[in-house]
Amino acid sequence: MKINIDILSGRLNNKITADTEAGDFLINGKKKQIDVNDFTNRLLGIILSWKEKMIGPELLDGESYCVTITDGEETASFYGKNSFPDNYDEFVLLIREVMNK
Amino acid sequence: MISVKVQGIDIFNPLDGKLKKITDSFIEYYGEEYREKISEKLMDARVLFLCKYNGEDMSTRIENYLVACKSKWEDDIFGTFPYYTDKRKTHLTIDKVLELNKKIKSKKLTSLDYYLIESVYETLGFNNLIKPPKSMDEYGIREWFKLSKNKNVIIEALNRIEYMWNSGYKQQEAELLEDIKNIPQDVLKIEQKLRKIARVCKNKQKDLAFDHIKKNASRKISDSEAMVVKNTLYSLLSKGKEEFLNERTISAVNDQYITLFNVLGYDFGSDIKEYKECEELLDIVFNKDLIDEFNKIKNSLTKARIEADGYYIGAERVLDTINIDGDTQPYKDVLYNYLYNSGLVIALATDYIDKLCYKHHKLVFCEDALACDDETLFHELNHAIESGLLSKNNGEYYFKCGFIKSRVPLGNDEESRNEILKYQMLNEIVNDYFSLEVAKVARKNNVKICLNDYSAPSLYSKAFPLFKKFIENNKNIIVNCRLLDEPHAMAKLMGQEEFDKLADIANQYLSFVNSNILYEAEAEIKNKTGIKKAVFNSYEEYINKNIEWSDKTKMVLSYYKKMDEISKNFETRKLGIVKSNGKYTIQ
Ligand SMILES: [Zn+2]
Numbered sequence: 001m002k003i004n005i006d007i008l009s010g011r012l013n014n015k016i017t018a019d020t021e022a023g024d025f026l027i028n029g030k031k032k033q034i035d036v037n038d039f040t041n042r043l044l045g046i047i048l049s050w051k052e053k054m055i056g057p058e059l060l061d062g063e064s065y066c067v068t069i070t071d072g073e074e075t076a077s078f079y080g081k082n083s084f085p086d087n088y089d090e091f092v093l094l095i096r097e098v099m100n101k
Numbered sequence: 102m103i104s105v106k107v108q109g110i111d112i113f114n115p116l117d118g119k120l121k122k123i124t125d126s127f128i129e130y131y132g133e134e135y136r137e138k139i140s141e142k143l144m145d146a147r148v149l150f151l152c153k154y155n156g157e158d159m160s161t162r163i164e165n166y167l168v169a170c171k172s173k174w175e176d177d178i179f180g181t182f183p184y185y186t187d188k189r190k191t192h193l194t195i196d197k198v199l200e201l202n203k204k205i206k207s208k209k210l211t212s213l214d215y216y217l218i219e220s221v222y223e224t225l226g227f228n229n230l231i232k233p234p235k236s237m238d239e240y241g242i243r244e245w246f247k248l249s250k251n252k253n254v255i256i257e258a259l260n261r262i263e264y265m266w267n268s269g270y271k272q273q274e275a276e277l278l279e280d281i282k283n284i285p286q287d288v289l290k291i292e293q294k295l296r297k298i299a300r301v302c303k304n305k306q307k308d309l310a311f312d313h314i315k316k317n318a319s320r321k322i323s324d325s326e327a328m329v330v331k332n333t334l335y336s337l338l339s340k341g342k343e344e345f346l347n348e349r350t351i352s353a354v355n356d357q358y359i360t361l362f363n364v365l366g367y368d369f370g371s372d373i374k375e376y377k378e379c380e381e382l383l384d385i386v387f388n389k390d391l392i393d394e395f396n397k398i399k400n401s402l403t404k405a406r407i408e409a410d411g412y413y414i415g416a417e418r419v420l421d422t423i424n425i426d427g428d429t430q431p432y433k434d435v436l437y438n439y440l441y442n443s444g445l446v447i448a449l450a451t452d453y454i455d456k457l458c459y460k461h462h463k464l465v466f467c468e469d470a471l472a473c474d475d476e477t478l479f480h481e482l483n484h485a486i487e488s489g490l491l492s493k494n495n496g497e498y499y500f501k502c503g504f505i506k507s508r509v510p511l512g513n514d515e516e517s518r519n520e521i522l523k524y525q526m527l528n529e530i531v532n533d534y535f536s537l538e539v540a541k542v543a544r545k546n547n548v549k550i551c552l553n554d555y556s557a558p559s560l561y562s563k564a565f566p567l568f569k570k571f572i573e574n575n576k577n578i579i580v581n582c583r584l585l586d587e588p589h590a591m592a593k594l595m596g597q598e599e600f601d602k603l604a605d606i607a608n609q610y611l612s613f614v615n616s617n618i619l620y621e622a623e624a625e626i627k628n629k630t631g632i633k634k635a636v637f638n639s640y641e642e643y644i645n646k647n648i649e650w651s652d653k654t655k656m657v658l659s660y661y662k663k664m665d666e667i668s669k670n671f672e673t674r675k676l677g678i679v680k681s682n683g684k685y686t687i688q
Contacts (some may be wrong), residue, residue: 086399
C-alpha cells in the first residue's frame with residue numbers, strides 16, 4: 001500500500017509518503033524511522049469516515065489536505081479545503097506525532 | 102478579553118503599542134510614497150490573536166517556551182567558549198553547570214559528578230589541560246580536582262558562567278516562572294471545561310453507535326471486533342449514506358465495512374456492491390433515529406465548545422461588533438473551524454466590509470504570540486496592505502488582494518475560485534517574498550512582536566530561488582501594481598499571456614514540492630556536486646555545469662530558463678513603461 005499525504009496549512013506545506021511493502025516513510029523528502037504498518041492502520045481508521053471532497057470558503061492561507069491511498073489497482077483519495085471531517089483532529093494528532101519523532 | 106502576559110507581552114494583544122514601528126518597517130521597505138496607504142491598511146486590519154486549545158495547558162506552553170529560551174541562553178553563554186558546538190550542547194545544561202559550581206564551592210563532589218566534569222572539560226574546550234582519568238571513584242574525582250592544576254581554570258570558567266547567568270538570564274527565568282503563576286483563573290477554567298467536553302462527546306457518539314450495533318447484531322461480538330465495528334459505524338454515520346454509496350475506495354476499507362455488516366447478520370461475501378444494494382441493511386446502518394441522535398450529539402459538542410471557550414466567545418464578540426456588512430455566521434464558522442479543525446494553520450485571513458462606512462478591512466485569525474512567529478504575522482499584514490475594495494455591483498462587493506480579484510465575502514463564487522486557482526501561488530510567492538523582506542527590516546530595527554522565534558520555511562519560499570531575480574529586478578513595478586487598487590495592473594504591463602505564463606510557472610514549480618520532485622532534485626544536486634547546504638540559493642549555477650542530470654532534475658532546472666525568457670520579454674516591454682501620477686502605465 002502506498003500513501004501520499006499533502007497538507008498545506010497557511011504558508012507551510014507538509015508532505016508525507018509511506019510505502020508499506022518497502023517500509024519507507026518520508027516526511028518532506030527525508031526518511032524517518034516510523035512503524036509504517038501501525039501508521040497505515042491508524043490512518044485507515046481515521047479516513048474511514050471521510051468524504052472524498054470537502055470544500056469550504058476561499059480564505060487566504062487556510063488549510064487544504066490531500067490524502068491518497070493506493071493498493072495495487074485500487075485508490076482512495078480525499079481532498080478538503082477549509083472544510084474538515086469530524087475527526088480531523090485525530091488526523092492532525094497523528095501527523096504531529098510522526099513529525100515530532 | 103483574556104490577557105496572559107509572558108515576558109511583559111500580552112500574548113493575545115502583542116501588537117499593542119507596536120503598530121507604528123511595524124508600519125515604519127513596511128514603509129522603509131516599500132518606500133515613502135506608500136506611507137498613507139500602508140498606515141491606513143494596517144490601522145484598519147483586525148488581527149485576532151487566539152489560543153487553539155489542543156489539550157496542552159497554558160502553563161505547559163509557557164514552560165515549553167522557557168525551555169526553548171533556556172536553550173538559546175545556553176548558546177549565548179557557552180558560545181563564548183571556543184570549543185562549544187551543537188554536538189557538545191547535548192551534554193551540558195546551565196542547570197548542571199550551576200549545580201556543579203555549587204558543589205565545588207561547598208566541596209561536596211561525588212563520583213556521579215565525574216561525567217559532568219568531563220562534559221564541562223570537553224564542551225568548554227580545556228584541551229590544553231589534563232583530562233580527568235576515566236572511571237574515577239568518589240575519592241578519586243575529589244583528589245583529581247584538588248590536586249589538579251586544572252582546578253583554577255575550571256573554577257574560573259564556572260564562575261564566569263555563573264556571573265553571566267546571574268547578570269540577566271536568571272532574572273528572565275524568574276519572571277517566566279512568575280508568569281506561569283499569574284495565568285488568570287479564566288484561562289484555567291476554559292482549559293478545564295474544554296478538556297472534559299471533547300472527551301465526553303467523542304465517546305458518546307461511539308457508544309451510541311455501539312449500542313445500535315449490539316441491538317441489531319445477529320451474534321456475539323468479540324472484543325477484537327468491537328473496536329472495529331464501533332469505529333466503522335461511527336465513520337459511516339459521519340460520512341453519510343450518499344457518500345458511502347458513491348465512494349471509490351480500497352479493499353482494506355471495504356473489509357472494515359463488511360466486518361460490521363457481517364456482525365449485523367448480512368454476509369454476501371467480499372463484494373461490497375452486494376451490500377450497497379441491500380436496502381434492508383442500509384436501513385439498519387443509516388437508521389433515521391440513530392442519525393438524528395448522532396447529529397444531536399455533534400451539535401451539542403459544537404454548542405458546548407462555543408459556550409465554554411472563552412477565546413471563541415471573545416472573538417465572536419468582536420465579530421458581532423465590527424459592523425460586518427452581511428451575515429456574520431460564515432465568519433463565525435471560519436472562526437470555529439480555525440480553532441477546532443485547521444490543525445496546523447498558524448494564521449489565516451479574509452475580508453469584510455464595514456456596513457457603516459463601506460470600508461474594506463482585512464480580518465486575520467492568528468495564534469497567540471506564544472505560537473505565532475513574526476514572519477507569519479508579517480505575511481498576513483502584507484496581505485492586508487495589498488488588499489482593498491474595488492467596487493460594488495448589484496449588491497455584491499469585489500475586492501482585490503495582490504494580483505487577485507474576487508468577491509466578498511469569502512470568495513465563494515466560481516469566478517473568484519477560478520481566479521484564485523490560477524493566480525494564488527504566484528500571489529503567495531510574491532507576498533511571502535515581500536513580507537519576509539519586511540520582517541528582516543523589522544528585525545534590524547529591533548521590532549519584535551511574537552515570542553516564537555522559529556519560523557519554518559514556507560512552501561512559497563521554495564520558489565524564491567526561481568523568482569528572486571525577477572522580483573528584485575522589477576520590485577518597484579511589482580510593488581506599485583500590488584499596492585494600488587488594480588489587481589490586473591501587472592498583467593496589463595507584462596501582457597496577459599506573459600503574466601499567465603508566470604502564474605503557470607509558479608503553479609508547476611510548487612507542484613514539484615508536492616510530488617517530491619524538488620526534494621529528489623535537491624538530493625541529486627547535493628550528491629553530484631558535493632555541496633551540502635544552500636542548494637536552493639544557487640540552483641541556477643548548476644544548469645550549465647557539465648554534469649549529467651536525471652530527467653526530473655533537468656525538468657526542475659529547465660524552469661530557470663523559462664523564467665529567463667519571461668524576464669527578457671519584460672525587459673523589452675519595460676522600455677515602453679512610464680510612471681505618471683504614482684502609477685506605471687504602458688505606452
Ligand atoms: Zn498568504
